[in-house]
Amino acid sequence: MTEARAVGTKGMPREEREAQIVDAGTEEFGRHGYGGASMVEIARRVGVTKPLLYQYFGSKDGLYLKCLHRAGDRLTEGVASTMAAGGAPEQMPLAVLGAIFSTFDHDRYAWRLLRDTTLPSTGEIARAAADYQQRLDEFAMIGATQLMNARGLTDGRDIEAIALVWTGVVDSLISWWINQPDEDADAMVERCGRIMKNLFGW
Template sequence: MSRANAGTKGVPRADRELQIVRAACEVFGTVGFAKASVAGIAADAGISKPLVYQYFGSKEGLFSACLTHGAELLASDMERVAADDSVGLERGLRTLDGIFRILEPQPWLWRLFFDRTAPESGDVAAARAFYTDRITRLAMEGVGELMALVGDDDPLDVSAMTAVWMNVVDTLVTWWLDHPEVTPSQMTERCYRLIVALSGAEPPAQIVADPAAR
């Protein structure tokens, strides 16, 4: 993970910060906040430990930056899917496909959101709450569209199904992370089969067959 030219003079601050965050995401997402070492992260990024503190202030500040980095990637892609013409099960499948593709080169990002050793107050808690709310609202919107398609607009039904959907997503992603031999395309196809088996409804097959739709 070390980069020979990292931390040298002339590197724009934004580039250097992103370099540190990417290195830290892998460490935090692999060993957890409690076991992660700022010195080790600095070494992986090829920069000095004081520079990490100069940019992020603390280990907690660095973790907050990592959480924001990962959550922004995922939330932005979910918003991209929400802005297209897909609804219901098709939107859900496209959302899952986007998650798998983002996580393929950086699977440790997912575990940042569920790190029980991370701080439960301060900037970390604020970042987690912000993105949890943003992603939950997107999920509720998508579930609401799905429920409307079957004539159910009961707010509590939508709320309950949103909770179910978010747990399903976490379960599917966690299963996939435990099976690294499965490609994103294969996982999307598996989700398609599971959705058909459970619901009896078939989203457009092009979601899993057409690379342009991914």
Template sequence: MTTARASTPRAGTKGVPRADREQQILDAALEEFGRHGHAAASMAEIATRVGVTKPLLYTYFGSKDGLYAACVDHIGPRLLTTMEEAMAASGSGQEGLPHAVLTALFRALEGRRHAWFVLYDRSLRAGSEPWSAARRHREAVDALAATGTAALLRAQGNDDCLDADALKHIWTGTVGALIGWWIAHPELSAEEMSARCARLLAAVRTGV
């Protein structure tokens, strides 16, 4: 005698509400685009990850460019809000600002670490829809970074605008490098990365 197995809706079946299905597609696409970049990413792989057909992706998002732009518009504001909240919470304690922002980013990216690189994809064609979307959010993130690094320098009596601009580029590169290193060490949680960065920042301050 066989027992009937309870049926539960798979991702991409008609039993899944459209909003939930779109979220599943965005999560899978963020991973695929973040890992491989727009040019090398596979729409077929994204569909397979979700359990839907490739034509459904085009029905929902129109094109590969449209899906990429949707991913950028999904993750960009979240990262921006995360940074804004961390900076506001740090208040006047500028020394702790870099660690506060890093910790907030690690927590926001837990489970979707590759998403950061969707904003910084060099394979995007200049002038395309995804390039414009990524540039818009990247400039917003860079503006926040500029505000933070300028505040750090002012706290040390340095108002040199070129120093501030150079430090912003160093900071943005450092964030990307740390997230890349974190991806290579999947066993480390966001909190473990936060603790590690606290030690590294302390070492840098001591050395300086």
């Protein structure tokens, strides 16, 4: 006997309706930022009422947090798994990019939630966003340290600067990719591989 699932509007299981709302919310927040996003527009995209959004998530903050945690957890888990698998330091940057592109291939605006400059400066959302950012910065430092140490560079401040450059490169590449709907994750990895080979000889 199968377990009965809670039913949302129009007979749709609640978890499926929530997933639809999170999908729509992620795109709306990604396009317009926390500050400019409209709960009315999110409800319209899903075909539900605005009160239903508040019934499910409590507030705009509640929905944003749900979208942010989904994006941040997927990303940090994917990058962590890729780095834990090991491999040549020179190949790790492309492998990490591949993990990011695969994570967001069908959810590209999710990346912007992790870089949203319109977020409140205090509160739960600010803390969650800062936590994900710290984790990503730590990954960048680990990768930069491994890569530079393999090349004989051990100066800590040089490595910090390289990690900062790397995070900027990643952000720029993904921002460009978001606007290329015909370029899937595999194609983007191939493109980045060509770029790295020509720029760095990797």
